Amino acid sequence: MSVIETLIDIPVDHERNVCGQFDAYLKKIERTLHVTMIARNGEIKLIGPEQTIRQAKSVFQNLIELSRRGNTITEQNVDYALSLSFTENDGQILEMDKDIICRTAAGRPVKPKTLGQKSYVDAIRGKMIVFGIGPAGTGKTYLAMAMAIQAFKNGEVGRLILTRPAIEAGEKLGFLPGDLQSKIDPYLRPLYDALYQIMGAESFLHNSEKGLIEVAPLAYMRGRTLDNAYIILDEAQNTTPAQMKMFLTRIGFGSKVIITGDRTQKDLPSGAASGLDTALKVLKHIEDIGFCYLTTSDVVRHPLVQKIVQAYDAYEQKNTPSSVPGRGHRRKGRS
8 A cells, every 4th residue: 555645734823723732633633544644834744545644634624624613623523523534424524513503601602513413403403302312421401402492592482391300310319408499409400500501590590580491300291281382301211101101292382392311321210111212112103203313423521421431331232131142142044
C-alpha cells in the first residue's frame, strides 16, 4: 500500500479548538487512523496510506467547519467524527449541526449530536407518540424536554406535563419530611434540572404558578384527559403494564407524547414486568407511534460514560442465561 503526504490548512483562530489542549485531539486522530501528523504554522502534514489520509482529511474538515460555526470542539465531537469517517455518513455531522432545536437560558444552542439523536428528533416532529429507548447519556430526556419547551414557546401546545414513576433506585429512602410536594420532588429532580437549564428558573416558576407547566408523579395522571399538551413520561422502564396503559389512555386531542426509558436500568421489584417492555410489544404495529432505539454510539456525556455503558452491556450479555451453551441458541446445522 503506497504512503502519501498531504497538507491541511487550519485557520489560526481555530487551531487550538480543533487540535485540543496539548494537541490531544490530534493525537487521538493519529492513534485511531494510524497516520503521522506534523502540525506547524497553521498547517498539518498528514503522512500515511491513501485511504486513512482521506479519512483524516474528512475528520479535520468537519471539525474545522464545526469550529467556524462557533462550536467548542469536545472529545465527543472528535470521537463521533472519527466513527463516521469509517462510513458513508461522514458529512452528516455538519447537517446535524444545522438542526438547532432551541437555545438554553444561557443562549447555548440545543441540537442533535449523533445520527441516532437526529432520527429521534425527526420522529418527535413527525409522530404523535414517540418512544425513546436507550442507555444513560444518550440525551433521551434532554432532547425531549427541548422539543417540548420549544413547542410551548411557539404556541403549538398550551401546557407542558412532565411525569415519571416515583420509585427508589435500588434503596429504600423511608419517611421523607415535608409536605406532599417536598416528598415527591426528589424523584422529579432530573426533570426540574432540564427545565431550569433550558427555560430558566424565572420563566419556569412563572408558567408553573399559572398551571401551564406541571411536573408530577405518574400516579397523579389517573382519571385525567390531557388535551393540547406536550407530555413527557420519563424513566418509563419503571412503570408497570397497568400504569403504562393508564398513561397512554390519558392522551387527548392536540397533544404530543414522548416516552423515554432505559431497559437496562429497572428499579421494579424482582420478577415484576416492565410497562415499557410490554408497550413495545403491544404497540409495535401502530403506524402513528414512533420507536427510536439509541445505542452507546449516541452517548454524549463524558467519554468515560460510553465506556462504562459498553462494559456493562458486554458483562450482561456474557452472564445472561441465553449465553450459556444449550440455552436460547439454536444448534448448528438446524434451521
